[in-house]
Amino acid sequence: MSLSDEVMTELRKDYIYNLMVKGEREDGRAFDQYREITIDTNVIERAEGSARVQLGDTLLVVGVKIQPGAPFPDTPDQGVIITNLELIPLASPVFEAGPPREDAIELARVVDRGVRESGAIDLSKLCITPGEKVWMVFIDVHVLDDGGNIMDAAALGAIASLLTAKVPAKRFNIGEEDMDVPMRDVPVSITAVDIGGTIMLDPSLDEESIAGTKLTVTSNQEGAISAMQKSGVHPLTTEQISYIVDIAIDKAKEIREKFLVI
Amino acid sequence: MSLSDEVMTELRKDYIYNLMVKGEREDGRAFDQYREITIDTNVIERAEGSARVQLGDTLLVVGVKIQPGAPFPDTPDQGVIITNLELIPLASPVFEAGPPREDAIELARVVDRGVRESGAIDLSKLCITPGEKVWMVFIDVHVLDDGGNIMDAAALGAIASLLTAKVPAKRFNIGEEDMDVPMRDVPVSITAVDIGGTIMLDPSLDEESIAGTKLTVTSNQEGAISAMQKSGVHPLTTEQISYIVDIAIDKAKEIREKFLVI
Amino acid sequence: MSLSDEVMTELRKDYIYNLMVKGEREDGRAFDQYREITIDTNVIERAEGSARVQLGDTLLVVGVKIQPGAPFPDTPDQGVIITNLELIPLASPVFEAGPPREDAIELARVVDRGVRESGAIDLSKLCITPGEKVWMVFIDVHVLDDGGNIMDAAALGAIASLLTAKVPAKRFNIGEEDMDVPMRDVPVSITAVDIGGTIMLDPSLDEESIAGTKLTVTSNQEGAISAMQKSGVHPLTTEQISYIVDIAIDKAKEIREKFLVI
Amino acid sequence: MNRPEKLIEGDIRLDGRRPDELRPIKIKVGALNRADGSCYLELGGNKVMAAVYGPREVHPRHMAKSTSAVVRYRYSMASFSVEERKRPGPDRRSIEVSKVSREALEPVIFEEYFPRSAIDIFVEVLQADAGTRTAGINAASIALADAGIPMKSLVSSCAVGKVDDTLVLDLNKDEDNYGQADMPVAMTPDGNITLLQMDGHLTRDEFREALEMAKGACTTIYELQRAALVEKYSSQMEGGDVIE
């Protein structure tokens, strides 16, 4: 980063901070308001399920591939979920080529836990031959444009892809007909940041860069928490966490009903 | 490279360029003339086939190993060809240790396509049990001395090794007797460079280093083209390409008849 | 290393050298005397065998894991030994994270050869189904504190772990009862260094750092040599080697009887 | 799918095209916010995204050149872009495609304007249907222009192939799998060839004819590339969605 870049960044941070003090955000949103969301499904023909998610300036594509494979030894009668997310250098000047780093790995694992721990997929229905062959569900998140809050966009894309994905039983001669992925819940992840003591949902790129900490709360249809992840070096108080949990569950419901009706 | 090395290189380039303008090459060859070629086969006892190729100052050894393995899913009744080429640091001060880089990968893939696309090996005859077991032909190119035009030397070594290689059926208890590799064509690669608008075949190391572009044309016994690869950043005109294709096919015939009579 | 560190190191080396000239060592030991040894076995419940070894300031834990796997093609009726040793950065300021480097690989391989070449384990008794399934014995050496002579501590830990390890036949449904690892010898490694022409056993960290060469001699119960390894750039004379071999065999006997009685 | 009996019947290919017909092309210039230049391009069933960053600092430093920019090209296929899931990360094929694609574009970039700088080109294949490298070069060429990188001209790219003994433009997946030859070409508007690869079986005469067909197709593609850029920069339209 050149010196002028650094100066720009500092000015930008001050600007956002000063807005916050006045109760405002750079794009005019309320603190608990999400940017515009667009979800298009079945955008990749080669994938068994796919979704293109635009969340403000953030753009990503999620592709779900499903194929037979061996179960894990400790769950011989359950399908397998494998989630990958790469922060490829096409999507941001700060992303680098090479194997995923800790940020990408954390994002992938939180998306994965959101799907897995909510029991969104009935994995027992993805067993083909117990102990030998099960369906493996690969969720690949391809970030194309980092405009902030990749986390929530990725989680939205994952669940939207799964809701429309087909298990390709025919192609693998494992059944007469392709079936839907056996879904039984629709978890939604909501991410908040703390900027100078103020909690904001769905951080933009600039907000994310000045926030010391993010908290992601994934909740399910009945309003229970399936997964949480604090990320970043600033501590949070019990009160802040409680507050975020409350609005996250409400906001998840709102988004679920608006975008993820099956 | 030290400063004096750089100066030497520049002087050398000027020298070659000035010779070219006078219609000459540093080693006195005609523009379409190859350096001396020596091919010795069966030089490595442990390999199923092998060849030592000396092309001017370039020296390499190709070893062919053949062993049973699984076919590719989309060609269940065909043998498998796998070609490797490493530019090991023993062979040149500019080669580095580590996994193959793009130059080595490109060379390996062009050698591979020359063999594969010419249909030189009848892969259907290398099937042992359809869908389960086929013969895997590993072609490993070991460059020992880089004197320029590794490409053509490697292709020569690959085909010479294959022509004398035996499928080790007995050792693997797969047949009563070892058989020849089922060859049905003898592709030959010819590489040309463009130096200041003049086309030269079989570039020496110095010629290669000042040429902006190489074009490799692999042709088969009947004089048809099996593979082509332009390599390098300088464009070529349609006329140049047409000219190279013509002389490459003729030159391939000449070399095939002289060195690769079965 | 800062300048003052370097100066300290130099002073330290001089100190040790001057002591040696007077026939002394920094910790008051005789040249052929080992530091205090403590071996505790079965310290890791999850491992099939384990040992914690303290050799002077050096601390390491060896864990033995045993599980079924495929035999090597050339020894279809023999169990498999796989030895790993990592010099993790927790154990010393000079160790780095990442895949094992040559020092760690050499240590692991010398530990491995000590066990293997002495025939300490009767590998034929670790065959389950010839050509298909055998017991694989993983010996993992985890160095926690590098106080010098990791080599001998690791070898001690490996053999102590093996002597108390159980083959987990029940857990893998391969037999009615867990059995001991079929041991038939107790090799012990003794390492000597040459400092200014004087041979010292069991080098401390400082001694190791100024010694040009180490020689490790592993000998078995009957006093025969099973493995040797010279490590380091200084040559040794025939006489030095002969002398080390003699005292190593005697010292091994002493340590074996004191610490490794079955 | 098994090999169809005929790939071309009465001058009409399986997907309804004539031998010298390209697949439909859709171009969106400036599809991304973060990149300095970008282009989303569909070529039949291929969906590719190209992004350009630069000129910018070179990391790692030792890769910098003192008299010109270093141009880097990373071609990559999404794991879900093909029928059988692809393992993430570069393989030997993508390394070769990246190399020849970079060499296809370098001749038109004024690299000497930006010593000690990097110009990074990234091409992601989101959906593959034969022809991804040519689609990628076409998109990357536009993304370079969109990033304001000084260029002598655009580069246009297209493959010619042979199926059922007939030369055809712009092979689709089945034609690629079951055809007799595939020859990707890239060129400048004035006819300089910057990429040429071939595998399969072509006689000398077929080769010459194929090269002429490629030239014609590249001219067509060039016009589409130019039009897309003109549209973007004249009207500053608010474009449709990417990856529809």
Added chain:
Amino acid sequence: MNRPEKLIEGDIRLDGRRPDELRPIKIKVGALNRADGSCYLELGGNKVMAAVYGPREVHPRHMAKSTSAVVRYRYSMASFSVEERKRPGPDRRSIEVSKVSREALEPVIFEEYFPRSAIDIFVEVLQADAGTRTAGINAASIALADAGIPMKSLVSSCAVGKVDDTLVLDLNKDEDNYGQADMPVAMTPDGNITLLQMDGHLTRDEFREALEMAKGACTTIYELQRAALVEKYSSQMEGGDVIE
């Protein structure tokens, strides 16, 4: 082992603990010679060794920060620490655990005192029994103090979980495998949360109660950490053996 019918029976857990009871904790400060600070800690069946090096020079250099120290944390499991042998080297789980553990400790370290320096924290899990990351953070916090790194306070860490619809402290392996939720927490003595993760199923109310339980447990652990440090530095006792 198959799932036990009941994980908790009449307010008593399978290992005899009450729901709000921690497993036994054993701490040895300064367990290693080479490290600048170290701590060996047992939490039930978990055996972890933490070592701290620093402040020291940063390698590779380009990772250094000009206005503060760079803190690094490497959590690693010995291959023999678990039932099924683990392949050596970092996996995705250990990379994530390293990241959140580092972030759990950074808030209390005066990083700005040591610009251009590195503070390296290494945690090796020698035996695992659920709760290795919390055991590691507790040990690392002590090792930092033992190394003399200036800190605002210690950090204490504990997990709360749900088994058989009951909230319980500090899950053991069976409770982790067959339970309904696991929530590791780390905090400072004044109640600031520096690590929070959760997976499973918790209602809002359960979550609030769980957080309170974690707070209480962290206070208990803090006292044990403090006592161990005081003991070491007041008496300079010659401690018992590590990994007994």
Added chain:
Amino acid sequence: MNRPEKLIEGDIRLDGRRPDELRPIKIKVGALNRADGSCYLELGGNKVMAAVYGPREVHPRHMAKSTSAVVRYRYSMASFSVEERKRPGPDRRSIEVSKVSREALEPVIFEEYFPRSAIDIFVEVLQADAGTRTAGINAASIALADAGIPMKSLVSSCAVGKVDDTLVLDLNKDEDNYGQADMPVAMTPDGNITLLQMDGHLTRDEFREALEMAKGACTTIYELQRAALVEKYSSQMEGGDVIE
């Protein structure tokens, strides 16, 4: 091949040699053009090529030493050099062989003459038949001389082994596979041991005898090495082909 009933019969080994007999050795000095020094060497069925580059600049820079050259040795086996194809790239065995081989040669190199420089030694095994490391050291020693690297002396290397309770020189593949001990040794002409490894079973007395045998063999090899160098530099003959 199964184990032969006897590896030695009436003082004659399976390949016709007496116990103290080396396999035939063929040496070609200066076998390569690009390298600063090189040597192709055959030892029975072993075919190895050694090349030396240097003194030259060190890459990466941080490996340079301020008061002496850094010597590097890369021993590598061609994938076709053995019966079962070897995967390309270094494995643990080749890393260890590289280390001990480097240490076998460093004592004779005047490293202090070339601070901040690298001397790179590369040994490629083209065909393996037991004894590749000793063949490699013998070839590398000559290649160093051919490169004009100042050396105190050459280094010569040979293995001694035990088969059928008899000590034998220079084991071949079968003797290595089915023998009782293998002990590679390298030494200077004045009898300083620069490499010593052993595995198998040797009594103290056998070991002493084996070391004496190795000394004798190394003297023989030294004479061959010297003769090859003298021949090259006295007559500048045009040598025969490599890898015949």
